[in-house]
Amino acid sequence: MRIDIEVTMDYQLSGGEAVLLTLEAAQTDEQFIHLSELEIETAVLQRIDGEGMVGQRVWAFVTSERLKLHYRAKVDVTRSTSVxxxxxxxxxxxxxxxxxxxxxxxxxxxxxxxxxxxxxxxxxxxxxxxxxxxxxxxxxxxxxxxxxxxxxxxxxxxxxxxxxxxxxxxxxxxxxxxxxxxxxxxxxxxxxxxxxxxxxxxxxxxxxxxxxxxxxxxxxxxxxxxxxxxxxxxxxVAFMETDRRADTIYQSVRVSQE
CATH class of the missing domain: 3.10.620.30 (C8orf32 fold)
Structure with a gap:
């Protein structure tokens, strides 16, 4: 099954800061990442291993007071339901x-x-x-x-x-x-x-x-x-972490099957 994912986030930050994100699909034996694109305006990105070595987390070093993010992915899932x-x-x-x-x-x-x-x-x-x-x-x-x-x-x-x-x-x-x-x-x-x-x-x-x-x-x-x-x-595994205040301006998550 192929699943399409699209995430749009717009947050007001208290200032330029580091934001930790956990929102990219993980590569595992039961899901293959066909496409993965993460774009964040005015930010430098650095990836680290996810908790328990599941997936990755992304440090976004934002240089403005707005976190504007767009993530899209296509993932092939081969997992079956267990009895x-x-x-x-x-x-x-x-x-x-x-x-x-x-x-x-x-x-x-x-x-x-x-x-x-x-x-x-x-x-x-x-x-x-x-x-x-x-x-x-x-x-x-x-x-x-x-x-x-x-x-x-x-x-x-x-x-x-x-x-x-x-x-x-x-x-x-x-x-x-x-x-x-x-x-x-x-x-x-x-x-x-x-x-x-x-x-x-x-x-x-x-x-x-x-x-x-x-x-x-x-x-x-x-x-x-x-x-x-x-x-x-x-x-x-919070999808977003920051040590300062962050206010939601807009957020959208879209997930669908092809």
């Missing part, structure tokens, strides 16, 4: 150090606070069947409510309020999976099926020696996702 129930969990001693990281609690995914709940709710299941049940639980129990959360909302907050947006759904899935000793990471993506189009977030879990994408919002399927980056939680 989770058939996939085994991997024992701790078989995990590499980069995967072990995603067993630990993080700021927005305090998985250590969910251990008792996971034991009570899902102890009768194992491996992919347990993960599938967790995703079903999140999809059923939560209501998608734009504006119901903010940049400080954690998985515990979402668990209590039972509402959120894609970021919150992904955080809660990650927290539940880690509480069950299954590595899980937060993944930023472009999703062809999300309407209206925007930056999207899903979870990935480590089963049977590979990462598998899961969208508890039910807005997208793995075959229609383009991975941008992955980390412990949203703090690792």
């Amino acid at each position: 989770l129930e058939s996939l085994p969990a991997m024992p701790w001693h078989s995990l590499t150090s980069d995967v072990l990281t995603y067993l630990r609690p993080s700021r927005f995914c305090p998985s250590d606070l969910f251990t008792e709940f996971v034991e009570q709710q899902f102890s009768h299941l194992s491996g992919g069947a347990k993960v599938a049940a967790m995703v079903d639980w999140v999809a059923t129990e939560l209501t998608y409510v734009p504006g119901s959360s903010n940049s400080e909302t954690t998985a515990i907050d979402t668990f209590a309020t039972r509402q959120g947006v894609c970021r919150d759904y992904a955080h809660l899935v990650c927290a539940l999976a880690r509480a069950a000793s299954i590595p899980a990471r937060y993944t930023s993506v472009y999703a062809a099926e999300v309407s209206p189009p925007d930056f999207h977030a899903v979870a990935q879990v480590w089963l049977d020696g590979a990462w598998h994408l899961l969208d508890a919002t039910r807005m997208s399927s793995a075959a229609g996702l383009v991975v941008i980056g992955a980390g412990r939680d949203a703090g690792d």
